[in-house]
Amino acid sequence: MTLGARLRVLLVEDDEAFAAFLRAALAAGDEPPELRRAADLADALATIERTESDAVLLDLNLPDSRGLDTLRALLAVAPHLPVVVLTGESDVELARDALQLGAQDWIVKGEVDPELVQRAVRYAVERKHLAERLVQAQKLEVAGRLANGVAHEFNNVLTAIAGSAHLVEAAEDAEARGHALELLRRAARQGVALSRQLLSLARNPPMNDEVVGIAALIEQSHLLLQAVLPSTIELHIGPVEDLPVRIDPGQFDQLLLNLVINARDAMPEGGTLRISVAAERRRPAGVSSSEVSNDRSWAVVRVADTGTGIDPAIVPRLFEPFFSTKGVRGTGLGLAVVSEILGRFGGAVEVHSRLGEGTTMAVSLPAADEVDGGVSA
């Protein structure tokens, strides 16, 4: 969509009367959008498949879906579509949860006027576009840092390949040639492992969530993490309790990389970085009780550094876009992206920090339900 063009809005609302009221309200404004309507979730998903929309006005309670599941289902097929949810007057908590999950805004059904609805829709579209550009900018930043580390790793592999090829050529007998060939094969295997890691970051489409074991995710990102850490920082992984989680592995890599880069930057003099995973039943802070029951299992990934620690006064601002303590080195986007990725997968992050002692970032991801099926490696 180009800004200034007529907005195409999909209204998902089963209540005929309210739909008619909204249609009239939108038509009466300065910039009446092109409106399509779906009466239930299945209809909405089919419409999204068929036609292009710039935004969605979404009633959460529909004949075939209720509450946040409605939003989740919609975002699963159209993660880039800005959504404004329509809620009842008593549902402020639900509306907040919807924002955490990725909705751009909410409108209380009893308070609708034409200007308000139009403004909400237009802002939602603009905010969503801005957020996507932020994510893109941050990906570039991470890519730049990664390139450095990966070039280093590849040069090691190339040294081993070129050197052992030379040894093969110069081998004076079969035994020496066999030894050299084995070195050559090992070097090639290291190169393959490295390129697999890179491909996992370049996954397309961007949302490709699947049920995977958290231990496998951590194991697979190990080489990448090593690539961004200087020699002065020791990386320890473990203990890792395995749990199935539903997530896009590429986005998990990005999330973990961002946390590790932050931990690294907090340890300019070097130190120790520990990554562990625990299976816990405690509901993490930042996930509301309306969303999940208390006895749900969580995979809690802890990234702990022995760095400078964070001033308690700024902890609440850490996840704001553009908030950075790194001066010119940081864009202030790393943790904002962590927060956004977690929002998409129903996760949360908690910060525990002591000045001068270090920081632990605890990322909680909901364990995949049994109905999600088995773990794919």
Place this chain on the structure above:
Amino acid sequence: MSTGVSRLEASETGGEAAARLRPRVLVVDDEDLVRMVVARTLRRSGFDVVEARDGLDALTCIATSASDLVLTDLNMPRCNGERLCLEIKRQHATADIRVVMMTGGPLDETRMREIGCAAVIYKPLPDRLPELIAAILHDAAPASRMPR
């Protein structure tokens, strides 16, 4: 102490006395494959090669047996190449050992010269590594002329 190619050639005639005269190179890299390949390449060319996994390991090696040249990776855990070089140059007994820094990433060449590196070599390493090492032992190749 500096040992040149002529001694290297002498060592190839065999015999215990000659073997002692072969220049000793300490190869330091935490990447096992790189270290093994480099060590084997240099051994084939007649150098007496000792291996170490990181800077601390290397300092122990140097303390127990003198080397003529240390070929070290820059980026290593515990004690990196820069700290290793500083430590070698700080001690009177080891200050004469040539230190050659190798790296697969970016590197501050000026800083390397300041801390006393004889040369910088970038990975992937050149095919003529043994000749380069021999030349550095000969004082014939200033750091600024090392290939990228």
